[in-house]
Amino acid sequence: MKSRRITALTAFLTFFIMLFSSIVLYIAPQGRVAYWANWTLGELSKEQWADIHINTGIVFLLALSFHLYLNFKAIKTYLKTRDRKFKIFTIDFNIALLITIACVVGTYMKIPPFSSMLSLSEAFKESTALTYGEPPYGHAEQSTLNSYCKKMGLNLEETIKKIKAAGYSVESSELQIKQIATQNNVSPQQLLFPLTPDPKFPVSNSNAMLKIPEDLSGVGRLTLVDLKEQYNADSQKIIAVLKAKGIKLDESTKIKEIAEDQDMSAHDLFDQIREIHNQTL
Structure with missing residues (x-):
């Protein structure tokens, strides 16, 4: 050897x-x-x-x-x-x-x-x-079903009925979503597919401005165009307010790229955008 x-x-x-x-x-x-x-x-x-x-x-x-x-x-x-x-x-x-x-x-x-x-x-x-597909918020699979429903504004009993109607079992709403999914040999996405928002950020059917939730997944890849289409955000107002703070951005650039140019985190920039939008509701 x-x-x-x-x-x-x-x-x-x-x-x-x-x-x-x-x-x-x-x-x-x-x-x-x-x-x-x-x-x-x-x-x-x-x-x-x-x-x-x-x-x-x-x-x-x-x-x-x-x-x-x-x-x-x-x-x-x-x-x-x-x-x-x-x-x-x-x-x-x-x-x-x-x-x-x-x-x-x-x-x-x-x-x-x-x-x-x-x-x-x-x-x-x-x-x-x-x-x-994107989860509705970061590490949603680690939430209990009960916690998930509260965050997403879903009725727990109706949610369990829909899951069971799809052929899956739910032993307890206090189990994590990934645990329930594992018990049913499916992914968390498959388990909750009918209850999960479209990850491609579809155009909103409402003309009214909608509240942007705190827990959004993949905020770094979003643009103001995405937020305008999904939540009817006033992109020009957001651009103007942030410009006054010394943050330059445009509608088509991803939040992650803008944040990197400004030497800040994507989540911090997203929080500012969300706050400006939600204050106008």
Whole structure:
């Protein structure tokens, strides 16, 4: 048994597992969507893929560290000039350093092609959100059925009747929605599908301004156009009020992108928009 071979092969195998799990997590939906729809790939949930990625990454780093230790003499030769003098900042080292710095700085400053890779991942996640649907609020699956009905303004007894009429059983309204869904071998989304608002933010049938709820899921991807269509929000008034506060925005830009430009969280910006809108009701 040779430690060098075992170390190299461990690093080799864990690298490919990390590579594959990275691709899975790159295209996987946001956590709120994955948990709501019981998203899986290869019978594994997003959380399980993340666990595999983390633990495999730790083993990979340990194997790589030991591999570097075993091959430190070879590494030292890479840091020598042609006349065999030891020098850290060789041409090869400088090129590798520049590539690494470019990746870090380019990602931080959102410069293409690094920003393009992030945008592509976001596009994958948004497409899956449209496919699988958004929960009505963050981690709705963790709410008890009783709590869910109170938040959504639903009658508990009528809700239970509708769920049972769809062929599902409800042992207790104090169970979490995900527990009831698991007992019925369905996702929380499937269990409550007839009771869940359309995740695509349909046009409101009312001409009156409607109150924007506090608990909305996926607020970062919303635009003022979405809020106008769903709640008849006065986008021009919202733009004017926020402009007076030094926050510049337009109707078509996502709340998340505006918030990033203003160095604030998407939820904080959404709360301001919601407050301005609801004050006019």
